[in-house]
Amino acid sequence: MKLYFSPGSCALATHIALAESGLPYEIEAVNLRVDPHTTASGAVFTTINPKGYVPALVLDNGEILTEGQVLLQYVADQVPDKKLAPAAGTIARYRMMEWLSFISTEIHKAYKPLWMPTASMEAKDAAWAQLSRRFDYLNRELSDKDYLLGAFSAADCYLFVTLSWADNAVIKRSIDGWTNLSAFMKRMKERASVRKAMKEEGLL
Numbered sequence: 001m002k003l004y005f006s007p008g009s010c011a012l013a014t015h016i017a018l019a020e021s022g023l024p025y026e027i028e029a030v031n032l033r034v035d036p037h038t039t040a041s042g043a044v045f046t047t048i049n050p051k052g053y054v055p056a057l058v059l060d061n062g063e064i065l066t067e068g069q070v071l072l073q074y075v076a077d078q079v080p081d082k083k084l085a086p087a088a089g090t091i092a093r094y095r096m097m098e099w100l101s102f103i104s105t106e107i108h109k110a111y112k113p114l115w116m117p118t119a120s121m122e123a124k125d126a127a128w129a130q131l132s133r134r135f136d137y138l139n140r141e142l143s144d145k146d147y148l149l150g151a152f153s154a155a156d157c158y159l160f161v162t163l164s165w166a167d168n169a170v171i172k173r174s175i176d177g178w179t180n181l182s183a184f185m186k187r188m189k190e191r192a193s194v195r196k197a198m199k200e201e202g203l204l
């Protein structure tokens with residue numbers, strides 16, 4: 001498999017899951033700051049993923065799969081013994097999908113104004129207020145468990161990445177006030193897979 005990524009982006013979640021899987025994989029960076037987005041080897045990224053965004057995963061049969069939530073489940077399903085996702089069709093799997101959808105729509109995308117240089121401070125503060133309500137909920141959910149499903153799953157990779165954006169140099173906020181989220185981040189950073197993926201993206 002080959003993952004197209006941009007350092008520290010949502011693609012890091014799939015990268016961590018790949019590292020957790022123990023399967024062989026390659027990675028190639030995509031420069032999202034140039035128009036058109038261009039890969040490290042000089043390809044216009046839309047020729048690989050017509051949607052133009054990361055993550056994109058080239059499967060071993062050459063097919064391209066996109067959408068982070070799907071990639072996390074795809075990687076997990078390649079290695080059932082690693083228990084990166086509950087078995088398909090079980091209520092536990094739907095709980096994981098519930099988390100993936102929550103992280104995607106309520107956390108990941110809610111950051112948008114905070115990334116945009118043209119957004120007003122009012123819009124940024126409103127986005128942070130909305131995120132803060134979601135963090136309150138997550139903080140309560142993580143009060144009696146180490147990971148979203150209790151045991152570690154690929155959903156945690158996605159939560160880790162989206163929470164890591166809070167104190168990014170552009171966003172300049174902090175999740176320090178949410179102690180269970182801070183503890184979760186610390187726990188995740190101790191995982192070998194997280195360190196491996198972050199090193200491979202030049203983040204450590």
Ligand SMILES: N[C@@H](CCC(=O)N[C@@H](CS)C(=O)NCC(=O)O)C(=O)O
Nearest residue numbers: 009010032052053054055067068069
């Ligand atoms: N729906 C996609 C969204 C992916 C996404 O937002 N990717 C961002 C990085 S975190 C990106 O590549 N943005 C560049 C662009 O859209 O041009 C998914 O969930 O995988």
